[in-house]
Amino acid sequence: MNRLNGKVAIVTGAGRGIGAAIARAFAAEGAAVVLAELDGASAEATARAIAQAQPGARTLAVPTDVTQAASVRTAVAEAERAFGPVDVLVNNAGINVFADPLTMTDDDWRRCFAVDLDGVWNGCRAVLPGMVERRAGSIVNIASTHAFQIIPGCFPYPVAKHGVIGLTRALGIEYAPRNVRVNAIAPGYIETQLTHDWWNAQPDPEAARRVTLELPPMKRIGRPEEVAMTAVFLASDEAPFINASCITIDGGRTALHHE
């Protein structure tokens, strides 16, 4: 349980869902964790829950809007003040924007890119100078299987997620000589509020849920903890030669042509 001992990590969007699971797993592995989350109350609640479940865990909730570069820089400064230099950043905050391309509003397009791509870049550029200087660091970007496969009606989310993979590879190559690793995780369907919101927005939510559970060859939906385990691995010293890569967590779904 000490795989991240001594490390300082920031997880964006850590108030709930996959981000909260990553924050819990990081703390369990000995990292000091900053929960950088838009909703300050949910970040506080998650930080408190971690502290209760794991006495001695070091957590800090910092209200953060990843769409604002200055807000992310503040989160990094708070992390450094509380715990020291940042070793790990998980760019997890993300939103679903699913629209028809031709009827989508400009605002939808901008909102999607502001969170799902600019947000990742804002995180990277806030921690990279320190990581490059120290010649050590691991950035983990939460992409999606939408980063390489398209579902009709989900525009422009997959466009932004394709960008996350491009950003991961570009920065991974750019900073490899300075020993800073940049990787991505591409989850398939994972059961979080995001997924429930999507089911509930469908004409028949229960039918939509059943279809989701039937899609992966393993016939189930993923759990946030299953993404968190991979984030721990990529953040840890167990993955020193994994860089500019993406690990898919979808029970084999994207490898399947059809049944």
Ligand code: NDP
């Ligand atoms: P949730 O909606 O459950 O959690 C996302 C969190 O990010 C929320 O706490 C949300 O805060 C926060 N957030 C939203 N906007 C911002 C912002 N501007 N700044 C800081 N925090 C913000 O989503 P998931 O846990 O399901 O998803 C996490 C990541 O995983 C996302 O990048 C998503 O695209 C990706 N993903 C999820 C999949 C799934 O099936 N669940 C599948 C593939 C990828 P608030 O509550 O205030 O909105």
